[in-house]
Amino acid sequence: MNKILTTAAVALALALPASAALAQTADKRIALSNNYAGNSWRQAMLKSWAKVGDKAVADGVIAAADAFTTAENQVTEQAAQIQNLILQGYDAIVVNAASPDALNGAVKEACDAGITVVSFDGIVTEPCAWRIAVDFKQMGKDEILYLAEKMPEGGQLLEIRGLAGVFVDDEISAGIHEGVAENPQFEVAGSVNGDWAQDVAQKAVAGILPSLPPISAVVTQGGDGFGAAQAFKAAGRPIPLIIMGNRYDELKWWKEQKDATGYETMSVSIAPGVSTLAMWVAQQILDGQDIPKDLTVPFLRIDQDNLEENLATTEVGGVANVEYTLEDAQEVVNAAR
Amino acid sequence: MIATLLTPRFLRNALPALSLTVLLLAIFYLQPRAMSYFGLNLLLNLALPIAFATIAQMCIITVNDLDLGVGAYVGLVAAIGATWLNETPLLGAAALLGCIAVYAALGALIHLRNLPSIVVTLGMSFVWLGLALLVLPTPGGKVPDWIRAIMTLKTPFLPFTIYAAIGVGVIVHFGLMRSSYGVVLRGAGGNPRSVSRAGWSLLRTKVTMFALAGFFGMLSGLSLIGLTTSADANIALRYTLLSIAGVILGGGEFVGGRISPIGAVIGAMTLTLAASFLSFLRLPPDWQIGAQGGILILVLAFRAVINRAEARR
Numbered sequence: 271m272n273k274i275l276t277t278a279a280v281a282l283a284l285a286l287p288a289s290a291a292l293a294q295t296a297d298k299r300i301a302l303s304n305n306y307a308g309n310s311w312r313q314a315m316l317k318s319w320a321k322v323g324d325k326a327v328a329d330g331v332i333a334a335a336d337a338f339t340t341a342e343n344q345v346t347e348q349a350a351q352i353q354n355l356i357l358q359g360y361d362a363i364v365v366n367a368a369s370p371d372a373l374n375g376a377v378k379e380a381c382d383a384g385i386t387v388v389s390f391d392g393i394v395t396e397p398c399a400w401r402i403a404v405d406f407k408q409m410g411k412d413e414i415l416y417l418a419e420k421m422p423e424g425g426q427l428l429e430i431r432g433l434a435g436v437f438v439d440d441e442i443s444a445g446i447h448e449g450v451a452e453n454p455q456f457e458v459a460g461s462v463n464g465d466w467a468q469d470v471a472q473k474a475v476a477g478i479l480p481s482l483p484p485i486s487a488v489v490t491q492g493g494d495g496f497g498a499a500q501a502f503k504a505a506g507r508p509i510p511l512i513i514m515g516n517r518y519d520e521l522k523w524w525k526e527q528k529d530a531t532g533y534e535t536m537s538v539s540i541a542p543g544v545s546t547l548a549m550w551v552a553q554q555i556l557d558g559q560d561i562p563k564d565l566t567v568p569f570l571r572i573d574q575d576n577l578e579e580n581l582a583t584t585e586v587g588g589v590a591n592v593e594y595t596l597e598d599a600q601e602v603v604n605a606a607r
Numbered sequence: 608m609i610a611t612l613l614t615p616r617f618l619r620n621a622l623p624a625l626s627l628t629v630l631l632l633a634i635f636y637l638q639p640r641a642m643s644y645f646g647l648n649l650l651l652n653l654a655l656p657i658a659f660a661t662i663a664q665m666c667i668i669t670v671n672d673l674d675l676g677v678g679a680y681v682g683l684v685a686a687i688g689a690t691w692l693n694e695t696p697l698l699g700a701a702a703l704l705g706c707i708a709v710y711a712a713l714g715a716l717i718h719l720r721n722l723p724s725i726v727v728t729l730g731m732s733f734v735w736l737g738l739a740l741l742v743l744p745t746p747g748g749k750v751p752d753w754i755r756a757i758m759t760l761k762t763p764f765l766p767f768t769i770y771a772a773i774g775v776g777v778i779v780h781f782g783l784m785r786s787s788y789g790v791v792l793r794g795a796g797g798n799p800r801s802v803s804r805a806g807w808s809l810l811r812t813k814v815t816m817f818a819l820a821g822f823f824g825m826l827s828g829l830s831l832i833g834l835t836t837s838a839d840a841n842i843a844l845r846y847t848l849l850s851i852a853g854v855i856l857g858g859g860e861f862v863g864g865r866i867s868p869i870g871a872v873i874g875a876m877t878l879t880l881a882a883s884f885l886s887f888l889r890l891p892p893d894w895q896i897g898a899q900g901g902i903l904i905l906v907l908a909f910r911a912v913i914n915r916a917e918a919r920r
Contacts (some may be wrong), residue, residue, distance in 0.1 A: 329823045341895040341896040342845060344844065345841070345883070346656075346842065346843060346845060348847075349834070349835060349881065350653050350879065350882060353652075354649075354883050355647040357640050357641050357649055358638065358887070369841075369842070370746055370747070371835075371837035371838070371839065372837055372842050374835060374836045375834045375836045376834075376836040377691060378836070396836075397835075437745055437746070470752075502744040503920075
């Protein structure tokens with residue numbers, strides 16, 4: 271073992287001054303450990319990874335960028351998967367984790383084996399790993415800030431939450447409530463769980479609507495705006511301002527309303543292409559760059575004026591997306607320094 | 608010699624070990640790196656908590672019941688282990704003992720009221736999960752250092768997991784298969800009427816087996832957080848079905864009394880390795896669950912063939 275380490279260190283030392291930035295990672299293999307693939311966001315995330323990864327391999331920047339998804343969204347399965355990836359000898363593992371804490375044992379094992387671990391979206395708290403976190407709380411707060419600007423007189427809000435018990439749901443909701451506390455002209459009149467799915471959201475909103483006063487805006491978490499709109503329509507109530515979440519059906523509905531009545535709103539979510547940001551960060555770390563351990567993902571926000579161009583580039587049934595290039599990734603890194 | 612090796616009885620007993628060996632060889636072929644201390648440890652260390660959960664399930668199956676709550680229960684133990692047991696060890700230990708007591712009480716309840724165990728344990732699974740969420744609302748906590756130390760013990764020649772798994776299998780084997788009270792316990796599942804006519808208390812056997820299940824479920828939870836270092840209420844929900852599959856794969860049957868402790872441990876290992884094997888094969892994830900089921904059906908089909916050969920004699 272020691273001998274291998276020494277050889278590796280010597281090889282590294284020899285390689286360092288010799289070549290340009292990219293060549294050093296030409297023989298490095300990066301794996302993606304993903305815990306779930308059951309919705310449009312995750313599907314788009316995997317597609318982006320495959321597209322950018324294949325290109326990086328073809329360009330000779332890295333040797334492999336393989337994606338692995340666990341069959342079920344379970345911590346124990348993902349821990350076993352990470353252990354398998356260690357055995358398969360990857361140089362870096364990019365993780366979208368099923369749990370922020372419970373994978374720490376496996377992540378530590380990977381670090382101890384000399385593997386770079388980069389977590390994104392679903393981050394891990396093990397200190398040896400890099401974290402590309404989404405500031406979900408800020409996302410929730412941004413929705414209220416937009417509303418405060420749009421309707422200074424305030425009003426009654428309906429909050430659609432995500433899947434109960436998931437930390438993302440708690441964070442976005444906490445942000446929304448913090449925003450409401452700072453802007454007391456708003457009041458959350460009701461709150462339902464839409465599970466980030468249009469059909470669930472529609473049913474949940476239809477159920478609570480009869481008990482609600484006139485609603486001036488709906489704050490959402492993404493994947494639920496279109497369902498909410500359908501529920502309002504079916505109940506024959508005026509359609510309030512509904513914050514959207516970058517899904518194709520939401521953007522399309524918004525576009526139809528905009529053309530018909532000049533309907534105004536905004537849409538915010540995380541681009542699934544964040545997986546490619548994580549890949550470039552891993553590549554940069556393997557390249558020997560000094561990268562801060564904590565990075566923040568920028569939101570992808572769509573406003574009234576750039577709706578059309580975003581709708582045009584969004585796949586039917588998909589999510590508005592941005593794929594990162596090496597330069598984009600370096601920009602995010604530099605911003606964090 | 609060859610004749611004894613080909614008797615159905617021997618084949619049936621050897622089947623779990625045989626399937627594990629075949630799987631292990633296939634993995635070594637696909638991934639030679641696994642053929643080391645480090646590799647075996649990575650491959651098998653998550654099998655230990657599953658083996659404990661499988662033994663817990665086996666205790667319940669012994670008395671002709673089924674436990675649909677063991678996964679959630681392991682989650683609760685993990686939650687307690689990563690919070691109370693670490694901060695206030697006395698409270699934590701008391702809570703864990705309380706959990707085992709509840710399990711024993713479940714056995715008594717099921718026996719006295721003659722309730723279907725599936726319904727009771729399924730109901731309890733929600734109670735366990737709810738309690739786990741109360742103890743640990745968001746994932747986190749920290750495992751007590753001594754558990755971490757045990758689970759990362761560097762033993763000579765083979766990883767700790769393998770020694771521990773062999774130890775558990777052998778101890779439970781002697782307790783249930785070789786001791787005289789073990790015969791009564793198994794008999795209470797296989798033929799309760801004659802056991803009770805012989806003057807043994809069926810209530811006592813049920814309570815004993817459920818308490819044992821609670822105990823092994825606790826070991827499962829604690830060993831699991833020893834590996835993951837922190838807990839999540841949902842951490843082990845999959846263990847319910849895995850443990851049932853492990854018992855059956857290891858030679859147990861749903862009729863009560865027909866069990867094999869060593870087989871159950873091997874069954875748990877086989878299930879864990881099957882998942883690794885499929886991922887080394889680069890099988891797309893959508894196919895993996897199905898393929899895992901396929902491996903299970905294959906092994907059970909072999910057993911059915913052997914049983915049929917035996918019946919023909």
